[in-house]
Structure formats: C-alpha cells, structure tokens
Amino acid sequence: MSEGTLYDKVWDRHKVTTLPTGQDQLFIGLHLIHEVTSPQAFGMLRERDLEVAYPELTHATVDHIVPTANRDRPYENEAAETMMAELEENVREAGIEFSDPTTGDQGIVHVIGPEQGLTQPGKTIVCGDSHTSTHGAFGALAFGIGTSQIRDVLATGTVAMEKQKVRKIQIDGELDEGVEAKDIILEIIRRLGTEGGVGYVYEYAGSAIEDLGMEGRMSICNMSIEGGARAGYVNPDETTYEWLEETDYFQENPEKFEELKPYWESIRSDEDAEYDDVVRIDADELEPVVTWGTTPGQGVGITDPIPAPEDLPADKQDTARRAQEHMRVEPGETMEGYEIDVAFLGSCTNARLPDLRRAAEIIDGRQVDDDVRALVVPGSQRVQETAEKEGLKDTFEEAGFEWRNAGCSMCLGMNEDQLEGDEACASSSNRNFIGRQGSKDGRTVLMNPQMVAAAAINGTVTDVRDLKEVTTV
Amino acid sequence: MTDDGDDVEIPEVDYVSGSGVPIRGNDIDTDQIIPARFMKVVTFDGLGEFAFFDVRFDEDDNQKDHPFNEDRYQDSSVLVVNSNFGCGSSREHAPQSLMRWGIDAIIGESFAEIFAGNCLALGIPTVTADSETIQDLQDWVDDNPDGKIDVDVEAETVTYGGMTVDVTVDDAQRKALVDGVWDTTALMKSNAGAVREKAEELPYVADAAIPDAE
Numbered sequence: 001m002s003e004g005t006l007y008d009k010v011w012d013r014h015k016v017t018t019l020p021t022g023q024d025q026l027f028i029g030l031h032l033i034h035e036v037t038s039p040q041a042f043g044m045l046r047e048r049d050l051e052v053a054y055p056e057l058t059h060a061t062v063d064h065i066v067p068t069a070n071r072d073r074p075y076e077n078e079a080a081e082t083m084m085a086e087l088e089e090n091v092r093e094a095g096i097e098f099s100d101p102t103t104g105d106q107g108i109v110h111v112i113g114p115e116q117g118l119t120q121p122g123k124t125i126v127c128g129d130s131h132t133s134t135h136g137a138f139g140a141l142a143f144g145i146g147t148s149q150i151r152d153v154l155a156t157g158t159v160a161m162e163k164q165k166v167r168k169i170q171i172d173g174e175l176d177e178g179v180e181a182k183d184i185i186l187e188i189i190r191r192l193g194t195e196g197g198v199g200y201v202y203e204y205a206g207s208a209i210e211d212l213g214m215e216g217r218m219s220i221c222n223m224s225i226e227g228g229a230r231a232g233y234v235n236p237d238e239t240t241y242e243w244l245e246e247t248d249y250f251q252e253n254p255e256k257f258e259e260l261k262p263y264w265e266s267i268r269s270d271e272d273a274e275y276d277d278v279v280r281i282d283a284d285e286l287e288p289v290v291t292w293g294t295t296p297g298q299g300v301g302i303t304d305p306i307p308a309p310e311d312l313p314a315d316k317q318d319t320a321r322r323a324q325e326h327m328r329v330e331p332g333e334t335m336e337g338y339e340i341d342v343a344f345l346g347s348c349t350n351a352r353l354p355d356l357r358r359a360a361e362i363i364d365g366r367q368v369d370d371d372v373r374a375l376v377v378p379g380s381q382r383v384q385e386t387a388e389k390e391g392l393k394d395t396f397e398e399a400g401f402e403w404r405n406a407g408c409s410m411c412l413g414m415n416e417d418q419l420e421g422d423e424a425c426a427s428s429s430n431r432n433f434i435g436r437q438g439s440k441d442g443r444t445v446l447m448n449p450q451m452v453a454a455a456a457i458n459g460t461v462t463d464v465r466d467l468k469e470v471t472t473v
Numbered sequence: 474m475t476d477d478g479d480d481v482e483i484p485e486v487d488y489v490s491g492s493g494v495p496i497r498g499n500d501i502d503t504d505q506i507i508p509a510r511f512m513k514v515v516t517f518d519g520l521g522e523f524a525f526f527d528v529r530f531d532e533d534d535n536q537k538d539h540p541f542n543e544d545r546y547q548d549s550s551v552l553v554v555n556s557n558f559g560c561g562s563s564r565e566h567a568p569q570s571l572m573r574w575g576i577d578a579i580i581g582e583s584f585a586e587i588f589a590g591n592c593l594a595l596g597i598p599t600v601t602a603d604s605e606t607i608q609d610l611q612d613w614v615d616d617n618p619d620g621k622i623d624v625d626v627e628a629e630t631v632t633y634g635g636m637t638v639d640v641t642v643d644d645a646q647r648k649a650l651v652d653g654v655w656d657t658t659a660l661m662k663s664n665a666g667a668v669r670e671k672a673e674e675l676p677y678v679a680d681a682a683i684p685d686a687e
Contacts, residue, residue: 016671017664021649025661027671029678037564039515048481048658053665054672056682065513079513086515120677130563130587144587146565147517148594148656156661157668162645194500195557198586228560230586263676295500295560315556315604319499412562414509433502433561438510440527 002166004273006235007201009266010141014124016158023160029123030057030140031153032109033096035083036064036414037128041150042090052094054157059118060091061099063108065414068377068404071101080415094154107380107406110134110222110348114214115382117247121236121264126153131348131430133224136233137217138240139267141201143231164201164230165276171206173283178465180358181216182223182350182428182448184208186289186299187281189227193316194297197229200276203269204234208283214243215352222349223430226296235268290335290461291432291446293323298432299446302463305332326434327443335461338445340426342419343368343456344437345401345449346377347411347429355428355449356387360395362453362467368400369459375402375417377409401456413438426455485653486596489578489624491550493614493633494540496525501554502561503588507570509562520566521573541574545618553611554581556604559588568592578624580631580640582607593646596655598626600640610638627651 002008016025031054038060045051052058065080075081091098099105099112106112110131113119121139126132128150135142145159153159171184189196202224209217217234224232234240241261244250250257287301298320300306308331309320324331329338345351345359356376368374376396378384384406387393393403410417411429418438419425425437425444432444445461454464511523529539536542552571558581559567568591571579578598589599602610613620613634623632624640626647631640642650649655661668666686672678 013675014671016667019657019660020652020654022645023649023657025664025668027668027675029675036512040517040565043516050658050662053668053684054682057678083513083515123677128563128565130561132563144563146563146568146587146591146594148565148591152658152661155658156665157672158661158664160657160661162643194560195583195585198557198583225561225587228557228585260677295502315499322498412504412509414512431502431504431561433504435508435527436504440508 002274002276004270005166005203005275006139006233006267006269007141007166007203010122010124011163013122019160021160023162025158026124026161027158028057028126028153030059030113030118030125032113032125032127033058033060033150034064034109034129035062035066035087037147038150039083039086039090040147041154044151045154050155052096052154055095057157058096059099060087060096061106061109061112062087062101063408064412066101066407067415068407068409068417071405077416101381104381104385107382108348108351108408111352111379111383114138114218115247115380117244117249120244120260121240122267126159130225131222133230133232134218134222134348136221136224136231137214139233139236139264141231141233144225164199166203167197167200167277167279168203168205168275169279169281171204171208171281171283173208174211175208175283175286178288178450178468179286180448180450181212181219183286183289184281184283185220185223186291186296186446187286189223189297190289190299192227192279194226194295195228197224197227200229202229202232204232209234210237213354214239215354218352219349223296226430236264288448288451288464290451292327292329292335293320294326294432294434295319295323296430296432296446298323300335302336303334305334307331335445336463338461339424340372340445340455340459340461341423342425343372343374343452344410344425344427344429345375345452346379346409348379349430350428350449351377351379351383353383353386356383356392359449359453360392362450362464363399363401363457364395366399366457368456372456372459374400374456375404375410377404378406380406410437412436426452426461428452481656481659483653483656484596486598486650486655487627489551489598489626490621491577492548492619493551493553493610493622494546494549495553495611495614496540497555497611499556500560501558503559503564503567504561506559506567507564512564512566517566517569517573520570524570524574550575550577551622551624552576552579553607553614554579555607556582558584560585563587565591568595568597572597580607580610580624593649593655596650598624598642598646598650600624600626600631600642602638602640606638
C-alpha cells in the first residue's frame with residue numbers, strides 16, 4: 001500500500017468514516033454539475049424529499065449539449081432547451097451558483113473550475129463526468145462519478161469509495177518541438193493500456209511534468225481515465241500557485257492564498273513516499289503521437305508504422321483487427337497521409353488558451369484544405385474572449401476555420417456538431433471510440449492541437465514538425 | 474415518508490438467477506452501450522430500448538446481428554462480457570439502459586471502475602472471472618440460450634449446466650449487495666454530524682458553507 005503520497009494525505013484529510021461495506025465515506029470539497037448527468041439526480045432527491053446539503057460547495061455550468069453556434073433562447077434543439085431549463089430550475093431552487101452563458105464565465109466544466117479558482121490543491125472534487133480527473137493537475141483528488149453518486153453528494157456532501165493503489169509515472173527529459181503534454185498521455189496509455197490503470201490513481205512526476213504549464217498538466221490528468229485510472233494528479237508547486245493567485249477566488253480573497261498555502265505544501269507527496277508501482281518514461285524520445293484505432297490506447301508515433309494485430313498481445317488482437325477495419329488503415333504504414341474530412345480543435349483536453357495559440361501559429365498565413373471542414377470550439381467563454389482579443393479568432397477564420405462558442409461540442413457529438421457518415425476527423429479531443437463524435441461510421445484520429453492544425457491545412461494527418469521547418473526556411 | 478429518506482427500500486442482492494446473453498469483445502465503452510444522443514433526456518425512463526443501439530440497428534433502423542436483437546435472448550438477465558467492459562464516459566445512462574433492457578447481473582473478465590460503481594449503485598453485481606472461464610460460459614450460453622445461470626454473490630460462484638465455477642466479487646461490492654446497503658444515500662446521511670465536523674476541520678471550507686445541525 002502507498003504511504004505518504006498526496007493521494008494518501010488528501011484521502012485521510014477527507015475521510016469521514018468507514019462504512020459497513022468497507023468503503024470509506026469521503027467528504028467532497030467541490031461538486032461540479034452540468035446539464036446532462038445531474039437532472040436525474042435532482043429528480044431522485046425530490047422523490048426522497050431530500051435537499052442539497054452543501055450548495056455553496058457546488059457549482060454548475062452548461063457544456064455537454066449547449067449549442068456552440070446559435071445561442072438564442074429558447075435553443076433550436078428542444079432537448080437542449082429542456083435540459084438547460086431543468087438545470088436553471090434546479091440550481092435556483094437549491095441556491096447553487098451557475099456559470100451560465102449570460103455570465104461570461106460559462107464553459108466546459110473542467111476549464112471553468114480552474115479558471116475561477118474553484119479548483120485548488122488538496123480538495124476532493126467530483127463531477128458526473130469521467131474527465132473530472134483534469135482537476136488533479138492542481139494537486140486535487142478529482143474523479144468522475146455516476147448519477148446515483150451525484151445524488152449521494154448532493155444529499156450528503158460525501159461519496160462512498162474504496163481506496164486505490166498509487167502508481168507514480170515519472171517522466172523526465174525535455175519535449176521536442178511539436179511534441180506536447182497530449183503526446184505524453186497518449187504514450188502512457190499506449191504503453192500501459194486502456195485498462196492498465198484500473199485500481200490505480202496516477203501520480204505524474206518528473207522534470208517533463210514540472211516544466212509544463214498548468215494547461216499541459218491538465219491535458220495529461222484529463223486523460224487518466226482513458227488509461228483506466230479514475231484519477232491522476234500532479235503535486236502542487238510554484239507553477240500551480242502562480243495560476244491560483246490570478247484566479248477570481250484568490251483575487252477576491254487574497255488573504256486566503258497565504259492562509260491555504262501551508263495546507264497545499266503539506267499535502268505534497270513526501271520525498272520518501274511509497275508507491276505501489278513506478279513507471280518511467282523518457283520525454284526526450286517522444287514524437288507526436290496519433291491514434292490509428294478506436295481506443296485511445298491504439299496510438300503510434302507519427303513516423304512509426306501501425307502495428308500488425310498479430311504482433312500485439314493476444315487479448316488485444318481482435319480489438320485491433322476490428323479497429324483497423326473500421327479506420328481503414330494498413331499495418332506497416334504510418335498514419336501520415338491519412339485523409340481527413342474534419343478538423344476539430346476543442347474539448348476539455350485541449351481547448352485552453354495555449355492550445356489555441358500553438359495551433360494558430362501553425363495556421364497563420366495558411367489555408368485550410370478545400371475538402372476539410374474545420375472548427376475551433378474554445379473551452380470557455382473566457383478563453384474565447386481572450387483569444388478574440390489576441391486576434392486568434394481572425395487567424396483561424398482567415399484560414400477557413402469556423403469559430404464557435406464554448407462547449408463540449410464535437411468531442412461527444414451531443415449537440416449539433418457531429419461527424420456525418422464515414423467522415424474522418426483530426427481531433428484534439430480524448431476519445432476515438434466508434435460513434436463517439438456522433439456518427440457510427442465516423443473515424444476519429446486523436447492528436448495534439450498543433451497536429452490538428454497541420455492536418456487541417458494539408459487535408460491529411462501530417463507531422464507538424466515538417467510544417468515548422470517550412471516556416472523557418 | 475421521513476425527512477431524510479430513511480425508508481427507501483434497499484433489497485438484498487445475494488443471488489441473481491436467469492438465462493444469459495453474451496456480448497463479446499474487449500474495451501466495450503459506454504458510448505457504445507448508450508450513444509450520447511439518447512442522453513438528451515432528464516430521466517432514465519425508457520433507455521432500455523436504446524441499449525447498444527448503434528451496433529443493433531443500421532441507418533434505416535433495420536436490425537443488425539447482435540445478441541440483444543435475437544429472439545432467444547429476449548428474456549435473458551445475466552450479461553456475459555469480456556475485459557474492460559464499460560470503459561470511457563461515466564454516464565450512468567449505460568447501466569441504466571442495460572438494467573431497463575432486463576439485465577440483473579453482469580459476469581465479465583474485468584470492468585471499468587466508474588461503470589462498476591454505477592452498477593453497484595443500481596444493485597447490479599459485476600462479477601469477474603478469468604478469460605477462459607468467461608469464454609466457456611459465453612459458448613455455453615450460445616448453445617443454451619434458455620439455460621439458467623445462478624450467480625451467488627455471497628459465495629462468489631456461478632453455476633450453470635450442472636457445473637459451479639469460482640468468480641470474484643469485490644469485497645465492498647459483495648458486502649453492499651448482500652447486506653442491502655448498496656444505496657448509500659441514507660446510510661451516509663445518517664453520519665451528517667461527522668460530515669460537518671470533517672468540513673470544519675478542512676482549511677479551505679468556509680464556515681458559511683457548512684449547514685447548521687438539523
């Protein structure tokens with residue numbers, strides 16, 4: 001069993017009691033809710049005549065189904081309007097703060113929590129969304145829950161959980177030009193598998209992680225769940241504190257910053273902490289990673305050949321065969337040159353300001369391929385506003401990208417942004433499951449935002465490093 | 474009805490019995506179990522008919538080859554799956570749709586954690602066995618679609634065709650199901666005082682955010 005890790009310390013600080021089942025009852029410091037997985041939970045509360053126990057530790061936004069094009073109310077899509085109206089009613093009744101689109105603070109739940117300073121080191125954070133692991137970037141213990149658990153948290157401020165093992169993933173070295181945090185996590189999932197993390201929480205450490213800004217750390221923690229780990233985290237450091245100091249919460253409550261810092265320092269993993277497992281990855285060796293299949297673990301370096309199913313472990317062969325048939329890729333070839341129809345720059349993984357900036361640098365002065373539909377969906381209204389001020393919107397639009405309002409959009413194809421037929425999509429999102437982007441014949445290739453930009457320009461999966469070289473000549 | 478909902482009936486799930494339905498394949502994600510477009514609803518009612526929708530029907534809503542479409546499995550209640558079943562999205566809509574289709578228990582090589590937790594919250598056991606055991610059971614179900622499978626949650630065994638095999642049920646899950654404490658709301662609410670004390674101890678929780686004692 002692990003000892004002295006951030007996970008152990010935060011768990012202990014939040015453990016209320018051990019339940020008769022052997023599970024621990026954990027106090028939840030921040031409960032984020034959105035329009036798709038919360039209405040049923042509020043319904044269950046009503047059925048049982050229960051109230052929200054800790055409304056002030058709960059925060060709502062709308063992201064999953066909210067339109068990213070026309071946002072006039074009522075929304076054109078009746079279901080979107082119903083879900084929005086339901087959330088509005090629920091938060092009003094319970095007295096829960098709501099970052100709705102009229103506030104200018106709306107956005108993907110995993111983008112706005114950190115922006116507003118709601119996400120802090122040493123908090124327990126839950127949300128009815130598996131990418132809640134994102135908040136672990138700040139040294140929080142954050143994980144996704146289902147709707148019945150949302151009911152538990154609303155009614156009691158706690159959740160029943162079993163403690164897990166801790167795997168430290170040590171990533172040392174420096175990332176090459178064109179290689180990003182996204183490539184680190186795609187590589188981790190490729191190596192450890194989509195279920196390699198089941199039963200574990202991942203601690204991401206090492207010089208490559210320390211060198212990353214908060215956005216990069218969020219991209220990594222975000223996809224922990226794609227590797228089977230329900231939560232992932234990075235120990236808080238000066239980079240974390242610098243981010244926190246700029247957020248609304250600490251701008252409004254500057255005294256809290258000094259007051260809480262000792263707590264944040266105290267929950268860092270000890271130098272001599274014990275882990276259940278340690279994995280090392282050399283950042284120097286990484287190149288941009290793209291997926292060739294239909295799980296996030298089916299990835300490959302951009303210059304490496306797609307593996308033959310028979311060369312994979314026995315239990316991975318069938319899935320690989322079916323994936324290659326669906327994607328229409330051939331073993332032995334690289335993913336370079338794979339034709340795409342859509343380029344999607346968005347999602348809770350990669351739709352923050354630096355993501356858009358890096359992609360815009362590639363786009364600047366170039367044109368999206370004639371056969372490609374390209375869209376940018378900023379992660380939040382604040383990201384959108386700043387990007388517009390910086391001129392990024394103009395850069396993208398001049399190149400032929402559509403510039404949208406904030407939301408989950410084509411990452412999960414719940415609103416009107418969907419793949420059609422067998423379209424192939426270069427996507428900065430997190431899941432390449434069959435049907436994920438709204439069409440069951442659609443084909444998703446996951447990659448970092450710069451790579452999405454490069455694919456949009458060429459109309460094919462492209463090694464962005466080649467485009468950079470052209471720029472410098 | 475009392476104010477804290479203490480009287481919600483929570484059945485004990487120590488035993489599940491029924492015929493099986495095999496769904497083969499590793500890494501079957503929750504987007505496959507219930508595509509996102511069917512989540513545009515504010516209740517879980519009626520989700521059963523949309524379980525595995527995109528692998529069950531083509532564009533024109535014609536049935537494709539899928540166990541959930543086969544007549545012989547229409548009364549089945551024990552789902553037999555392979556590894557990492559239920560990975561991906563945390564949507565409880567996935568187990569809700571399976572439950573409403575008629576599934577009472579799932580036997581598999583392994584399950585994604587959030588999915589297994591969601592199943593537990595609905596009183597659906599997710600029991601595990603090695604790959605060979607699962608494949609044998611799936612083959613047996615193919616040949617015996619009406620054959621009875623007994624899942625003994627407490628004893629951690631599965632009995633079918635006159636044979637009993639050992640399976641694993643996570644300790645906490647087993648206890649929660651067998652003792653009928655898998656719906657944790659009332660149980661945890663009964664600790665409200667200790668929860669408040671915990672909140673008071675945490676440096677980041679403002680006093681104003683902590684409710685008064687009831």
